[in-house]
Amino acid sequence: MTQRTLGEWLAYLEQLHPAAIDMGLDRAREVTIRMGLQKPAPRVVTVTGTNGKGSTCAFIASLLRAQGLKVGVYSSPHLLRYNERVQIDGVEVSDQQLCEAFEALNAGRGETSLTYFEMGTLAAFWLFERAQLDVAVLEVGLGGRLDAVNLVDADLALVTSIGVDHVEYLGNTRESVAYEKAGIFRQGKPALCGDLDPPQPLLDKAKALGCPLFIRGRDFSVTLSQAVWHWQGRDAKKQTLELRDVPLLDLPMENAALALQAYALMSLPWQPERIVEALLATQVTGRLDRRHVNWRGKTLNLLLDVGHNGHAANYLLKRLQQRPLAGKRLAVFGLLADKDLDAVVEQLAGVVEHWAVAPLNTGRTRPALELQAALQGLGASVTPYDSVDAALEAQCDRATPQDEILLFGSFYCVAQALEWLERHAKEEAVNGIAR
Helix, strand or coil, X not given: XXXXXXXXXXXXXXXXXXXXXXXXXXXXXXXXXXXCCCCCCCEEEEEECCCCHHHHHHHHHHHHHCCCXXXXXXXXXXXXXXXXXXXXXXXXXXXXXXXXXHHHHHHHXXXXXXXXXXXXXXXXXXXXXXXXXXXXXXXXXXXXXXXXXXXXXXXXXXXXXXXXXXXXXXXXXXXXXXXXXXXXXXXXXXXXXXXXXCCHHHHHHHHHCCCCEEEECCCEEEEEECCEEEEEEECCCCCEEEEXXXXXXXXXXXXXXXXXXXXXXXXXXXXXHHHHHHHHCCCCCCCCEEEEEEECCEEEXXXXXXXXXXXXXXXXXXXXXXXXXXXXXXXXXXXXXXXXXXXXXXXXXXXXXXXXXXXXXXXXXXXXXXXXXXXXXCCCCEEECCCHHHHHHHHHHHCCCCCEEEXXXXXXXXXXXXXXXXXXXXXXXXXXXXX
């Protein structure tokens, strides 16, 4: 039989199950037990939350790897390559590794039908088990209680934030969302929450399971002081730990604080200099991601962010307000149809001088004219374009080196921009050689 390429496997997985999202654990649990995939590493950290999951996972992995531990990270979605979803010791797994995992899973599942996400999650477990990890860091895809990641019992369960999103699956209140996310808690195991005001269902779940619960603002804290920030928390023995005068990060300090509290509970060496180095070295593509591009004789500033709901947009606004610009801010914006458009744009309309809006290359996109209408209703200056590429190029034409182009709204939007940046960099290199 001819072996499938990674692209062929992914196309196969997309049509394997009747529904793209099919909440529930019974089918995947059956396969997990049959294949012995219940514990992909001796220690497992599971992370859920409305926003901030990716950067929290990245901070935790950096802190653990700085101690010489072998760490696997499973996250989703990806921006450019599926391989981004599975990393071992900071390196994306290869096409060949993923193909081997999918082949093993496809054989092991028998007649059981699994979704694209479930197959990908179990493939990550399969790869992690064979990598002989010290720690697996698992990012929940949707919710928590019924997400395939929750097939594995977490030694540490983290909830980054709680906002209303994915209402068709998680409900339309913070309470219903909190209930779903608290589903990753395990009997007697530490549970951490980065939300300053966690809804009652999360507190009730932790109490019912006897989970030691650590809440930001109560058990650990982060305080900003001009160009530095400070952290205070507790270790597993409830002794106070501190980290002071840490330089500001591009990624959210709140998520770094949550990761630090998780690290503090793992009984690992507390070495401030090494810890700070690990935090400063942490990067996540597409999240408060600062780039520069040479465009027709100008060096321009770009800020890419995958914030696509009101909660994320509010956080992005606060970060923008912390960094005043010498020039103006221009936006490139695209959003999926199932996201709350008004909640996103009303946060940022006042800090953007001109918007370039565009549809995304998916059937789930909002049309550019809908984006334009919502922004014009807020008094914003906006121009619609046929594609993210065209919108970005138009803003590059408008921008000066003192300006900032904010590109945000959807993973699809940021992914298209990253592809454009890669193509443009290659063209620049070819033209440089030609000259």
